[in-house]
Amino acid sequence: MSEKSPHDMPAILRWAQHHPLVGYLLITFSFSWGLWLFPLWVNLRNAVTFRHLVSIGAFGPALGGLVMAMLLNRKPEKPRSIEPFFLAFLAVGALYFICLPYASALPLSASFSGWLARGFLFLAAAGVIMAFFASGKAKRSAKQTTDSRSHDWRWYAVAILAYPFLLASGLLLSAALGQTLEVTLPAREWPLLLWRILASFTYIFLFGGPLGEEPGWRGIALPRLQQRFSPLSASLLIGVIWGVWHIPMHLNGFYPSAGPQNLPLELGVRLLTTTLVSFLYTWIYNQTSGNLLVCTLLHASFNTASAWMDSTPISIAFLAGLVLVLVITGKMWRKIGQQERIT
Numbered sequence: 001m002s003e004k005s006p007h008d009m010p011a012i013l014r015w016a017q018h019h020p021l022v023g024y025l026l027i028t029f030s031f032s033w034g035l036w037l038f039p040l041w042v043n044l045r046n047a048v049t050f051r052h053l054v055s056i057g058a059f060g061p062a063l064g065g066l067v068m069a070m071l072l073n074r075k076p077e078k079p080r081s082i083e084p085f086f087l088a089f090l091a092v093g094a095l096y097f098i099c100l101p102y103a104s105a106l107p108l109s110a111s112f113s114g115w116l117a118r119g120f121l122f123l124a125a126a127g128v129i130m131a132f133f134a135s136g137k138a139k140r141s142a143k144q145t146t147d148s149r150s151h152d153w154r155w156y157a158v159a160i161l162a163y164p165f166l167l168a169s170g171l172l173l174s175a176a177l178g179q180t181l182e183v184t185l186p187a188r189e190w191p192l193l194l195w196r197i198l199a200s201f202t203y204i205f206l207f208g209g210p211l212g213e214e215p216g217w218r219g220i221a222l223p224r225l226q227q228r229f230s231p232l233s234a235s236l237l238i239g240v241i242w243g244v245w246h247i248p249m250h251l252n253g254f255y256p257s258a259g260p261q262n263l264p265l266e267l268g269v270r271l272l273t274t275t276l277v278s279f280l281y282t283w284i285y286n287q288t289s290g291n292l293l294v295c296t297l298l299h300a301s302f303n304t305a306s307a308w309m310d311s312t313p314i315s316i317a318f319l320a321g322l323v324l325v326l327v328i329t330g331k332m333w334r335k336i337g338q339q340e341r342i343t
Contacts, residue, residue, distance in 0.1 A: 028245070029245065036252055036254075046114060048117070053117055054249065060212070085126060096122065158298075162298070166322065170317075174314050200307060205296065211296060214295050239275030243273075246274070273311075276319050279332070283332070286330075
């Protein structure tokens with residue numbers, strides 16, 4: 001049987017083939033912004049439902065990547081068993097309820113809408129995990145762990161420990177200079193501290209953004225941008241887009257705010273932060289041959305550390321200095337050659 005001519009394809013498929021990155025961003029922003037702005041539209045006051053809608057919206061980048069992959073790779077696949085997905089759903093749900101009391105102030109009890117939102121959140125997390133394994137990226141990440149370019153387990157240690165160390169260093173120096181040291185630690189529960197940190201990390205990894213974002217930002221957007229631009233330019237573009245993507249969470253009350261008059265400053269800090277860390281993600285992505293698991297762990301570490309320790313001007317300066325060193329030593333202004341390009 002002869003293959004269909006491109007002219008025989010539906011118009012949307014032809015458009016997606018010619019504009020994959022634009023299509024990806026349209027799906028990502030439509031899904032995420034729709035869920036994040038919905039609480040404002042209906043004046044939602046249920047905290048459990050609201051927080052879970054925000055968490056589901058954070059899966060927009062992964063959803064955008066999956067939809068574009070389906071549109072661009074229209075090869076018939078053998079029917080897959082639903083059992084692995086069901087097991088992933090149960091595992092995700094179990095981890096949620098194990099970690100929730102230690103990682104979030106949300107109650108276990110919820111209204112019908114809250115339980116419904118929880119169910120959709122478990123579906124989203126399980127779906128991304130199964131898509132990761134089905135695509136073969138799990139095997140690729142395992143291979144990269146022992147690959148000489150990935151420097152095996154050390155990259156995982158860097159991903160998990162780098163940002164907490166940077167943030168803690170900034171806090172300690174700030175305290176030494178006379179500023180108030182603010183760290184969120186459980187009072188009189190030091191024996192549980194390590195478990196609380198581990199529970200928070202696991203909860204955030206699955207439901208706090210990393211699992212829903214990295215398959216899109218670093219899995220789809222970054223490699224495609226690096227086909228056309230240098231790592232420096234690609235990082236800058238993703239950083240700005242990533243920051244703009246967060247805007248509705250500043251409007252719907254998810255992020256604490258000092259008031260409408262401070263919104264421009266808060267958005268400016270958001271754009272600065274996402275742009276700076278975007279360079280760090282790109283550098284690690286390229287150093288590990290595109291290992292998405294390392295990038296996802298880095299994202300989880302960033303969010304977990306930010307939940308436990310306040311960012312200070314000094315820690316932001318440390319981050320900016322680190323980025324400058326990586327840009328210079330990695331010569332990120334040079335476009336990756338065809339023989340080295342990560343696809």
